[in-house]
Amino acid sequence: MAETVENATVKVESKPVAEQPKRWADEADEETPEEPSASSTSEDKGAEELGVENLAIDEEKKKINKFLDEPEDSNIKAVTTGDTPYTSASRFEDLNLSEELLKGLYVEMKFHKPSKIQAISLPMILTPPYKDLIAQAHNGSGKTTCFVLGMLSRVDPNVKAPQAICICPTRELAIQNLEVLRKMGKHTGITSEGAIPMDSTNSIPISKRAPIMAQIVIGTPGTIKKWMSAKKLGVSSVKILVFDEADHMLAEDGFKDDSLRIMKDIERISSHCQVLLFSATFNEIVKNFVLRVVKRDHNQLFVKKEELKLESVKQFKVYVPEELSKVLVVKERILELGENLGQTIIFVRTRNGASLLHKSLVELGYEVTTIVGSLRQEERDKIVKEFKDGLTQVLISTDVLARGFDQQQVNLVINYDLPIKHDRPSEPDYEVYLHRVGRAGRFGRKGAVFNLLFGDRDQMVMEKIETHFSVTVEEIPDWKSEKDFKGALRSAGLL
DNA sequence: AAAAAAC
Structure with a gap:
């Protein structure tokens, strides 16, 4: 009492x-x-x-x-x-x-x-x-x-x-x-x-x-x-x-x-x-x-692992017809809608993937920064500082920031690639998944995670993740529908 | 077909 x-x-x-x-x-x-x-x-x-x-x-x-x-x-x-x-x-x-x-x-x-x-x-x-x-x-x-x-x-x-x-x-x-x-x-x-x-x-x-x-x-x-x-x-x-x-x-x-x-x-x-x-x-x-x-x-x-998921962070999945469609989803759906929703971290699997996505988004006129472990130390520090100071809105990252990175303004996490075990690509890396999700919703704040999926393997990996954490990840029916994404953000409490 | 740290 x-x-x-x-x-x-x-x-x-x-x-x-x-x-x-x-x-x-x-x-x-x-x-x-x-x-x-x-x-x-x-x-x-x-x-x-x-x-x-x-x-x-x-x-x-x-x-x-x-x-x-x-x-x-x-x-x-x-x-x-x-x-x-x-x-x-x-x-x-x-x-x-x-x-x-x-x-x-x-x-x-x-x-x-x-x-x-x-x-x-x-x-x-x-x-x-x-x-x-x-x-x-x-x-x-x-x-x-x-x-x-x-x-x-x-x-x-x-x-x-x-x-x-x-x-x-x-x-x-x-x-x-x-x-x-x-x-x-x-x-x-x-x-x-x-x-x-x-x-x-x-x-x-x-x-x-x-x-x-x-x-x-x-x-x-x-x-x-x-x-x-x-x-x-x-x-x-x-x-x-x-x-x-x-x-x-x-x-x-x-x-x-x-x-x-x-x-x-x-x-x-x-x-x-x-x-x-x-x-x-x-x-x-x-x-x-x-x-x-x-x-x-x-x-x-x-x-217990079933109780580890963050209630305040809503998870979504969206299937795309080809790998390249993911860029469009990020650009036309998520970033345009997410602009006023706080900061966003986009996780990719490899350094190379990070660099490719970075180039695509910059070409399309977006201001994004990217952090990978191969950057010079002072460059890494600068990118993190800019993001923490709120000077940048969207950060592309490998799993270098998957764990522990604490920035309360991050409301959106995008799994551009799902985290998988490097020696068994059909197996999800459950721990990394949970840590990435945890970059949003710091201290119980609201947040949303979008998992971008292409192909059977992604589907299988996603299902395994859902089973593992006993969570149903809501599917966004149409990757091209702005309405669907708006609905998702609304149900996550961000819109 | 990984990322991280650091040799």
Whole structure:
């Protein structure tokens, strides 16, 4: 009951309604609360229902935390091992944060209260004995705040040495996380540094640099590894190690080797290092591996894959008669209609595809920018900055931006190509699909995804995606009909 | 017939 009152006060804001970001906290008000009986079942029964029996945790110590004070948490399942009790934090004040950090949260970040995942995970992160944590939560639900706040809070401001390291899959994500960290930690005086590849022109080789003194380091695996082996990044004081997009960081075809190497090197030198693994996705294979990577006594938060889709983002599919028709759909339907709907990201499968689409749209008179990993570093930074500053409306991207990229004005995502497994092109890459969808609808905002489909393979891949996430993706009957597209945007709440 | 990082 207290929740309701609090939410009501939270909603008072001076911003005009149209601009006001929709928060998960608001979304929760509209959900039907979980039936009381469901949360009062015995623990054993609860464990079965939650599907934790196949998780590699100490059976004797297994314990389910239901967080009864947060009924809207019904779709995040918490499993703790050991006897440490955790209480969900309904307010940031419940977390013993410093005044400086609270100021960062309220004044700089303009947060009111923890989101679901923050309420559950932060006590787990911040309570001794600082157990490892594997945390899954919806796209745009505020995972970054969990680990950034975790790092800022656990760092001792008086120790002038690296104490927290965060590893991300792309330089864009590392930069973004560093920006969040600096904003949130503005009043704390805690120092930070980005360990990301630089253009050779304006960078000093690491061998000639002084050792890193920053208290928090956020970067990409290659550069972190390089700094460590060059003995410029000392890890003896590191007490918290974060993997953002952890499923990808520990996937066989991701950064598994680098990540394990870094983790082992740190844990060998720094004895009590807490490891945090965050992502919106953990497929079964990665999940099973990840559970073996963390220490025996750890905490877990997972979401069922059927519940991962974002309710606020409506998905559509449209069949086109030939591959080339996709350009026309983008141009004549989506871009012309989408002009005033916020920003758009168009995902393509290959760098070459990105370049071809870019040329076509520019020839047709559209202003678009394109980002791929092969661009020069400063060029990448410029394109991302322009998009984040709202100077560009439409961004073509490979999967370099599929994960984590946070731009609240993105309302439209176009899958120009569906994400597929590179070794089995008839198999969708479900995780990438979900991450791409998650670029729209940040923090519960409205959004739409258009999947452009050509041929039997696309149809099959799309069907598999629908089955996997138990979602029906509405078909737009006629790719040439402006009316159909308008109807779609209207039903997505964008028009 | 991939993208990412970085060698």
